[in-house]
Amino acid sequence: MAISLREIASYLGQFLSQIPLPGIGSTSCLPGDIINPSYEALSGAPSCPLDGPMSCHNSTPVAGDSCCFVYPGGRMLLTQFWDQHVHAGGAEEGWTLHGLWPDLCDGTYDQFCHMTPQYRNITEVLEHYGHHDLVRFMNRYWLSDYGPNSNLWEHEFNKHATCINTLAPKCYGSSHQPGMEVVDYFVRAAALFRTLDTYHALEKSGIVPHPRKHYPLADVQKALEEYSGGKVVLRCGGRRDVLHEAWYHYFIKGSLQTGEFIPAKDLGKNGDAGNCAPWIKYLPKRRKGEL
Structure with a gap:
């Protein structure tokens, strides 16, 4: 059976989307299991045009093809936690994954x-x-703060992934089997997370966990935005002075399953959800049982 140039390009796009991107950074230093870099979407999701628009850059899906254009929730947020404790099997420098969320471009x-x-x-x-x-x-x-990790995964999928239109069963055509969209969502989220080593991005700028030191919020944000190439929102706990979350912003060219994640240069009209004070603490993690 002949293979078209478009099919080859689509496959290469899927392959390359699962490995660290130049200029964005690499989490190859992370311990643990490695996601198969040659993963292909289970779908048979449509081969989308290579020159299609980015999400949030058209008011409607291209030629009515909602399976090749993420809409209306076209800005994707890869969100990470800086947890207070070292989790089982974790490390003192390990940020963890909160979720992959679509917002409405604003x-x-x-x-x-x-x-x-x-x-x-x-x-x-x-x-x-x-x-x-x-x-x-x-x-x-x-990882979940409370209860089994699987509870958090279910919450993240049902709250956020169900709002990503390219994961709709119709986009899988006659080959759709229940759960294909689950695999595509979690593989893409995990693969994107692996390109964003928040700890080492901050460390390169001299920003490391310390029990008493305060860092200018602007310096922390600048370090992460220069590293990722796009906008980053920071969230804090305590008295809004304890760093807790980082939200990386992306547009998608194509579908979530096979498309390209492109760092977003703006946050949208209401997108700056940061709540941190001008000077913030980046506290060391504690082992279980430590005060």
């Missing part, structure tokens, strides 16, 4: 949508499709 967002079915058995779905390595990775880096 900082607002929908939630618990019906573009894809909700799922209550994320672990079982991933393992059914052979992604045992991904489940191990998520148990190391995608």
Whole structure:
């Protein structure tokens, strides 16, 4: 069977999207399992035009093709936690994954949508499709503060992934089987997370955890934005002076399954959800039992 140039380009796009991008950084130093870099979307999701527009840059899907244009929630936020404690199997320098969220290009967002079915058995779905390595990775880096990690994964998928239109079953055509959209969402989120080593990005700028030192918020934000190439929102706890979260912003060219994540240079009208004070603490993690 002949293979078209478009199909080859689509495959290469999928392959390259799973490995660290030049200029964005690499998390190859992260311990733990490695996501298979040659992962292909289970879909048979459509081969999208290479010259299609980025999400948030058209008011409607291209030629009505909602399977090749993320809409209306076209700005994607890869969100990370700086947890207070070292998790089991974790490390003192490990940021963890909170989620991959679509917002409506202006900082607002929908939630618990019906573009894809909700799922209550994320672990079982991933393992059914052979992604045992991904489940191990998520148990190391995608962690819940309370209860089983799988509860957080279910919450993240049902709240956010169900609002990503390219994950709709219709975009998988006749080859769709239940759970394909679950695998595509979690593989893409984990792969993007691996390109964003927040700890070492800050360390390169002399910003390291310290029990008493305060850092200018502007310096922390500048370090992460220069590293990622796009806008970053920082969130803080305590009296708004304890660094807790980093939100990296992207547009997508194509579908979530096979498209290209492009660092977003703006936050949108209401997108600056940062709440940190001008000077912030970046506290060391504590081992269980430490005060």
